[in-house]
């Protein structure tokens with residue numbers, strides 16, 4: 140065995156219920172050899188050459204935090220475009236300020252149009268948030284800004300592209316085009332919206348050279364990894380691998396990892412619709428062939444489906460009584476009646492399914508599908524996961540548990556969005572019960588917490604996610620949204636460590652600090668179990684350790 144490095148700490152929260160605390164952890168070859176105290180590990184220390192590292196002797200170590208649903212490369216790419224969103228946002232040139240409302244956004248677009256010398260060059264922007272910036276944009280509104288320069292605005296949650304007439308022409312659709320996800324005015328004329336993955340992809344094509352500039356993927360990943368370290372994240376899953384290109388995305392990850400010092404483990408979860416377009420009947424063979432390329436730091440995992448719209452852009456599917464203003468939301472590309480047949484090959488192959496469902500109508504459909512898959516071929520330990528699980532009912536939580544399913548939930552919406560959507564979109568009842576974690580806990584369903592960074596107007600900060608889950612404090616700093624849905628600090632900490640690892644089927648390797656597991660830690664300035672739960676989000680993150688290698692948060 141290689142020389143041991145023994146990290147001492149003020150406190151270690153192992154998340155191993157059998158041995159919950161420790162003060163020293165011995166590491167060799169990237170894995171934990173022993174965890175306990177300098178005394179308890181003497182049988183190892185007497186036999187193996189070692190050094191004691193006291194760097195963290197007054198810090199708190201917890202397992203490296205896991206954000207099980209992000210889009211680091213894709214969102215990092217958008218973050219290189221001109222920004223028109225509501226909150227301050229990282230860009231390649233630093234932090235960019237937010238714009239308060241739609242009028243400010245339109246004024247910014249006007250500035251961008253007038254600053255362009257070449258009239259054939261489009262204005263390509265991202266970050267618009269109809270919920271907090273005062274309603275959707277549309278073609279007529281954008282034609283007022285310019286009816287000659289093509290304007291392209293991607294919503295922050297990138298489920299909608301808003302365009303003006305010159306941009307619609309460049310995309311190549313007309314009022315007569317019939318395709319999924321084209322928005323229309325009541326008279327049938329295109330309104331300039333391209334909604335959900337298929338139509339968004341269509342809208343991206345003519346501006347791809349601006350969105351996907353050479354080298355942008357690698358740059359984006361490096362930038363996003365620094366954000367991850369600052370928030371204690373050591374593992375994440377990219378939940379839409381293949382959105383741009385399976386090869387380029389894989390290669391970019393391989394490039395940053397092989398360069399050395401990349402502080403994250405990444406699971407790439409292939410997007411079903413792209414798998415089908417790209418590989419057709421050979422898609423399972425492709426997934427089998429990728430298995431040999433998996434490493435501890437980069438691996439293919441499961442399959443992803445997207446079956447309705449987004450919470451912040453108010454395009455999810457709701458049961459009765461629906462939206463406040465009669466909106467209908469949108470389904471994904473796979474027709475719901477084909478869902479069982481479409482998921483079947485993956486279910487049959489034993490590939491874990493991650494199925495995006497935000498609204499309660501979509502959750503019903505997803506549970507019906509899971510029930511049908513179970514009756515066709517009963518499976519244990521399938522870990523079928525509903526992604527987001529934003530607006531659900533008590534009955535759905537119980538049925539999810541009964542079917543052996545799990546939920547990967549975005550809790551940030553409770554704090555950042557629920558008051559907005561009480562008035563706009565979903566109404567007070569649905570807004571209040573956003574992210575029903577208490578119900579899932581009572582039902583006995585496994586769940587984890589994710590950020591979807593950076594596609595839903597919020598940070599990637601698992602301790603903030605835990606703080607929201609424990610306190611459910613709305614953005615006004617006073618209102619507690621559905622207090623019965625709050626969970627304990629321990630359950631919230633599990634949801635960003637060991638339970639997140641379980642949902643990603645990596646719990647044999649990460650998520651808790653046990654002998655034999657990978658030596659991934661988040662280094663904290665305070666103990667989440669000792670601190671007032673109202674201050675969870677304020678815990679300083681000093682850095683991370685990945686496979687025994689420290690990464691400082693200020694790097």
Ligand SMILES: [Zn+2]
Nearest residue numbers: 208210378591
């Ligand atoms: Zn996502």
